[in-house]
Amino acid sequence: MQETERKRSWPELVGYRGTAAAAIIEYQNPHVDAIIVKKGTIVTAEFLCDRVRVWVDEGGIVYRTPIIG
Numbered sequence: 001m002q003e004t005e006r007k008r009s010w011p012e013l014v015g016y017r018g019t020a021a022a023a024i025i026e027y028q029n030p031h032v033d034a035i036i037v038k039k040g041t042i043v044t045a046e047f048l049c050d051r052v053r054v055w056v057d058e059g060g061i062v063y064r065t066p067i068i069g
Contacts, residue, residue: 002036005007006028006031007025007028007029007030007042008029008064008067009066009067009068010016010024010025010028010052010065010067011065011067013025013045013054013065013066014048014062014063014064014065015061015062016061016062017060017062018054018056018060018061018062019036019060020060021034021054021062021066022034022035022036022052022054025052025054025066027067029052031050032050032051032068033050033051033052034052034054034066035052035053035054036050036054036056037053037054037055037056038056039056039057039058039059039063041056046068048060049068049069050068051068051069052066052068052069053066053069056068
């Protein structure tokens with residue numbers, strides 16, 4: 001995959017365990033840090049091109065598409 005073709009979103013990871021999803025994201029795009037965030041957590045609004053928030057529910061399951069930002 002070329003620099004411009006790196007993944008920017010991972011809709012296929014909805015339903016995965018958050019820790020597994022984070023590992024897959026960082027493997028597929030080594031230029032980002034995947035951060036697991038629990039549902040209901042307040043986060044800052046700034047956009048970071050090297051961050052992917054992995055939103056998980058109470059059971060640790062990804063419930064929305066992880067995207068760079």
